[in-house]
Amino acid sequence: MSERKRERAVKLNVINQPKDSYTGGPSSLCPGCGHDQISNVIISAAWENGVEPHRIAKMSGIGCSSKTPAYYLGQSHGFNTVHGRMPSVTTGAYAINKDLLYLGVSGDGDSASIGIGQLIHAIRRNMNMVYVLENNGVYGLTKGQYSATADVGSKKRKGPANEIQPIDLCALAINLGCTFVARSFSGSRRQLTSILRAAMSHKGFALVDVISPCVTFNNNDESMRSYGYVKDNEVTLHMTDYIPHFDPMEEVEVPEGHFRDITLHDGSTIRLETISEEHDPSDSMAALSALHEAETNKKHVTGLLYFDANKPSLAEDLDLVDTPLLDLGDDEIRPSKDSLDALNAEFFS
Amino acid sequence: MDAIVNDFTLNIATANGTGSQSANLILLDSLFEMGVPVSGKNLFPSNISGLPTWYILRLSDNGYQAPGDRTHIQILVNPATWEEDLDALEPGSVVVWNSDTKNKTVEREDIVSYPVPMTSLARKINPKLAKLVTNIIYVGVVAELLSIDQKCLEDAVSKQFKGKTSAIELNIQALQSGRDYCSENLTKSDPFIVEKRDKTSAQFFIEGNEAVALGSIYGGCQMLAWYPITPSSSIAEGIIAYIPRLRTDEDGKTNLAVIQAEDELAAAGMVIGAGWAGGRGMTATSGPGISLMQEFIGLAYFAEVPSVFWDVNRVGPSTGLPTRTQQSDIAMLYEGSHGDTQHIVLIPGTVEECFEFGWVAFDCAERFQTPIFGLSDLDLGMNKWACNGFEYPDKPMDRGKVVREKDVFEAFETFGRYLDVDGDGIPYRTLPGSGMDPILYRGTGHNPMGVYSEKPDDYHNLMARLKMKIENSRDLLPEPLMREEEDADIGVIYLGSMENSIQEIDDILLGMGHKVNQCRIRALPFHSKVEEFIRRHKTTVVLEINRDGQMYGILRREIPNDIVTKVHSVAYSDGLPPRARIYANLIDEKLKEVEH
Numbered sequence: 007m008s009e010r011k012r013e014r015a016v017k018l019n020v021i022n023q024p025k026d027s028y029t030g031g032p033s034s035l036c037p038g039c040g041h042d043q044i045s046n047v048i049i050s051a052a053w054e055n056g057v058e059p060h061r062i063a064k065m066s067g068i069g070c071s072s073k074t075p076a077y078y079l080g081q082s083h084g085f086n087t088v089h090g091r092m093p094s095v096t097t098g099a100y101a102i103n104k105d106l107l108y109l110g111v112s113g114d115g116d117s118a119s120i121g122i123g124q125l126i127h128a129i130r131r132n133m134n135m136v137y138v139l140e141n142n143g144v145y146g147l148t149k150g151q152y153s154a155t156a157d158v159g160s161k162k163r164k165g166p167a168n169e170i171q172p173i174d175l176c177a178l179a180i181n182l183g184c185t186f187v188a189r190s191f192s193g194s195r196r197q198l199t200s201i202l203r204a205a206m207s208h209k210g211f212a213l214v215d216v217i218s219p220c221v222t223f224n225n226n227d228e229s230m231r232s233y234g235y236v237k238d239n240e241v242t243l244h245m246t247d248y249i250p251h252f253d254p255m256e257e258v259e260v261p262e263g264h265f266r267d268i269t270l271h272d273g274s275t276i277r278l279e280t281i282s283e284e285h286d287p288s289d290s291m292a293a294l295s296a297l298h299e300a301e302t303n304k305k306h307v308t309g310l311l312y313f314d315a316n317k318p319s320l321a322e323d324l325d326l327v328d329t330p331l332l333d334l335g336d337d338e339i340r341p342s343k344d345s346l347d348a349l350n351a352e353f354f355s
Numbered sequence: 356m357d358a359i360v361n362d363f364t365l366n367i368a369t370a371n372g373t374g375s376q377s378a379n380l381i382l383l384d385s386l387f388e389m390g391v392p393v394s395g396k397n398l399f400p401s402n403i404s405g406l407p408t409w410y411i412l413r414l415s416d417n418g419y420q421a422p423g424d425r426t427h428i429q430i431l432v433n434p435a436t437w438e439e440d441l442d443a444l445e446p447g448s449v450v451v452w453n454s455d456t457k458n459k460t461v462e463r464e465d466i467v468s469y470p471v472p473m474t475s476l477a478r479k480i481n482p483k484l485a486k487l488v489t490n491i492i493y494v495g496v497v498a499e500l501l502s503i504d505q506k507c508l509e510d511a512v513s514k515q516f517k518g519k520t521s522a523i524e525l526n527i528q529a530l531q532s533g534r535d536y537c538s539e540n541l542t543k544s545d546p547f548i549v550e551k552r553d554k555t556s557a558q559f560f561i562e563g564n565e566a567v568a569l570g571s572i573y574g575g576c577q578m579l580a581w582y583p584i585t586p587s588s589s590i591a592e593g594i595i596a597y598i599p600r601l602r603t604d605e606d607g608k609t610n611l612a613v614i615q616a617e618d619e620l621a622a623a624g625m626v627i628g629a630g631w632a633g634g635r636g637m638t639a640t641s642g643p644g645i646s647l648m649q650e651f652i653g654l655a656y657f658a659e660v661p662s663v664f665w666d667v668n669r670v671g672p673s674t675g676l677p678t679r680t681q682q683s684d685i686a687m688l689y690e691g692s693h694g695d696t697q698h699i700v701l702i703p704g705t706v707e708e709c710f711e712f713g714w715v716a717f718d719c720a721e722r723f724q725t726p727i728f729g730l731s732d733l734d735l736g737m738n739k740w741a742c743n744g745f746e747y748p749d750k751p752m753d754r755g756k757v758v759r760e761k762d763v764f765e766a767f768e769t770f771g772r773y774l775d776v777d778g779d780g781i782p783y784r785t786l787p788g789s790g791m792d793p794i795l796y797r798g799t800g801h802n803p804m805g806v807y808s809e810k811p812d813d814y815h816n817l818m819a820r821l822k823m824k825i826e827n828s829r830d831l832l833p834e835p836l837m838r839e840e841e842d843a844d845i846g847v848i849y850l851g852s853m854e855n856s857i858q859e860i861d862d863i864l865l866g867m868g869h870k871v872n873q874c875r876i877r878a879l880p881f882h883s884k885v886e887e888f889i890r891r892h893k894t895t896v897v898l899e900i901n902r903d904g905q906m907y908g909i910l911r912r913e914i915p916n917d918i919v920t921k922v923h924s925v926a927y928s929d930g931l932p933p934r935a936r937i938y939a940n941l942i943d944e945k946l947k948e949v950e951h
Contacts, residue, residue, distance in 0.1 A: 102629045124620075332788075350745055353559040
């Protein structure tokens with residue numbers, strides 16, 4: 007009897023799956039790594055959204071962050087590709103099977119240096135994917151060199167402070183017309199969960215830049231990406247709640263102050279609750295100035311920075327048949343003998 | 356003076372971007388229409404407009420398609436190369452030259468000179484288009500001098516300007532003007548003429564790249580990712596051009612995705628992504644692109660992802676001579692990427708094979724779960740070759756060992772992505788989205804279950820299985836083609852576009868007293884019949900268009916020790932399509948060296 011009771015007690019999501027269906031193998035990252043917190047949020051977000059676990063494709067490049075697909079969504083196929091080139095592999099897979107949810111995970115070395123070109127072009131194509139950037143300002147696997155996102159004046163555990171201007175990938179993405187740009191913090195579980203859930207409901211390129219402290223090389227007090235620093239210097243644009251299309255009642259308390267509901271492509275909503283001044287995510291100038299102001303003040307601004315539902319995604323641009331190409335029969339992808347006979351006849355004439 | 360019929364070479368010297376290409380194709384096509392065996396080669400610069408370009412037309416009743424030893428008729432239109440072209444002519448050659456060219460004349464006494472005021476004649480017809488029309492004027496003059504059939508000429512014009520009435524009228528008028536000038540002002544004093552021949556079989560002209568494009572479409576290509584590069588772009592553009600007709604439904608939707616990538620690295624990544632997802636993906640590039648793709652090629656080999664890469668070889672190293680031809684990517688393709696690798700390379704030598712290997716490449720990729728390379732070259736890819744027609748694939752698609760159904764999957768006692776169930780080195784795979792055996796594909800070391808592993812045995816066994824898998828492909832790939840007679844004890848092994856020069860080389864060698872047999876390698880790793888061919892001959896020469904004898908190097912390493920000393924290398928490249936005489940002389944020298 008106790009056995010049965012325990013079974014019943016397991017909470018199921020909208021497609022009757024327990025959360026266990028979304029977990030992965032044990033992590034081999036350093037204990038306390040921000041990336042592991044993000045992995046947990048990915049598990050929660052996918053489970054709460056009721057995505058079929060095997061319909062997700064986990065994509066990554068090379069680096070600490072890119073190892074994490076082994077630690078979540080064990081029922082999904084994945085591809086740990088080469089350094090900085092996950093977007094292109096994802097694009098090719100997408101052309102063949104556009105019905106999967108492509109969940110890419112990358113780091114700041116992978117995305118801001120070697121892979122910045124592929125990131126830019128995936129954004130430019132509005133490739134339909136969630137791109138989680140686990141951003142800690144240092145290279146971990148090669149033991150603590152600065153990355154291209156390290157803040158000016160920030161100092162890692164060893165060596166001098168960084169003096170080179172960082173690349174703000176959110177600002178870059180907004181300038182490129184990225185259709186979903188958010189920044190969050192691995193320590194802000196609630197905000198990150200709703201942003202990730204919203205990103206999964208978006209059709210187009212969703213960049214989620216997550217500040218994720220490196221506990222081994224970059225978590226000292228002088229670092230601007232340490233847990234302590236980010237906690238004390240996070241400027242939150244708005245409280246975020248995600249209201250799924252399949253369960254509008256999942257809604258949290260109606261906020262007292264002003265709020266803005268943004269409808270996502272699958273009918274779900276992300277609710278942005280104003281904290282101080284209202285941020286309009288359709289205003290790219292406002293988003294850029296929020297980023298700029300935070301940088302000037304040595305702060306980290308988080309929330310949904312920019313959103314655009316109206317731009318066609320790669321799927322529309324490719325003009326593909328409705329059925330994913332994977333599911334077409336061989337006779338559909340090889341033209342008939344008659345068609346070749348006709349071609350030959352024309353050539354001969 | 357005895358007439359020389361259908362056996363001479365024309366060289367047309369113009370400037371790039373002046374519209375001479377269409378004039379030259381009209382000339383080529385009209386000769387082809389007359390049934391005269393003819394081949395045309397475009398020697399063009401890496402330039403949009405202004406630099407010198409030459410078009411070489413070889414007429415040969417023997418069917419020789421290589422550029423000949425010498426020029427018999429020189430058309431001089433380009434002042435920039437005037438002296439150079441003139442000086443290169445042997446006594447007795449013919450020059451048709453534009454006498455309106457400032458400060459240029461032809462003063463050689465030992466050649467036949469036909470001055471034609473091409474620019475003035477062109478201006479009379481259309482002053483605005485004089486530059487373009489000039490080209491058609493020389494076609495008219497040449498047509499009159501050589502007795503080219505007017506009907507064939509007009510047909511060729513109509514073909515070139517498909518339905519554009521005003522362009523057709525203008526060109527026919529210009530042709531007539533050239534002809535009239537010639538008959539009224541020039542006296543034929545050279546021996547060269549053309550005569551109609553019965554076409555023995557129906558043929559048409561087509562470029563190798565267009566044939567690869569069509570072959571790929573009939574191979575069920577589902578995704579093309581490409582980055583423009585000479586001389587491969589026309590493969591991608593060919594596919595794009597045929598998609599509306601061959602791969603689009605009534606709603607205008609296609610089942611062949613085309614993505615112009617940001618660079619060759621991304622193109623390679625997309626091909627691998629497509630293969631991983633279970634589709635047929637390809638790219639087309641040239642040597643510099645393959646250099647950039649190296650890392651991804653290793654991933655596809657190690658993670659065992661079906662993928663197709665076409666390399667239309669141009670002259671390297673580095674940027675090299677982007678518009679010239681070579682067979683110099685053989686070694687790079689065969690052993691692409693860092694670490695121990697070995698790749699399947701398909702090497703067409705004719706336009707028919709370009710089509711065939713276009714679809715075969717996909718079957719091989721999915722059968723062997725590995726990158727497949729198609730190796731063409733600029734000569735084969737960008738010049739027009741006579742084609743006997745394309746044959747429809749004679750077998751259904753081979754989709755390889757993909758487990759698509761749950762019950763099939765469950766019938767496996769143990770399923771491991773890299774488990775060699777059948778003992779042929781080829782494991783079974785499941786696809787993303789299927790929910791069956793979900794694994795994380797990786798370029799890192801892995802065990803048969805697809806799980807990360809650094810264990811010595813796992814690594815060693817994996818590499819041994821990959822070796823076996825590719826070794827097993829040898830006799831399943833396109834066989835070498837042999838032309839043999841019993842009394843010849845010299846063998847010549849060659850590949851690719853050398854097919855178009857080999858018969859002439861063979862005939863020249865025969866004239867020198869060497870009777871040789873031919874063996875054209877059509878795939879790597881090479882077939883066991885190649886070893887047998889070497890064994891059957893006292894001496895074998897490996898003939899290739901490069902400096903280092905790359906195919907020779909591969910053969911030498913892989914054939915048994917006891918026959919290594921029978922094999923010799925003849926490799927030569929200057930960027931131009933292979934001229935038979937040069938290679939025949941080199942083979943002759945090599946054979947003399949071996950006998951000593």
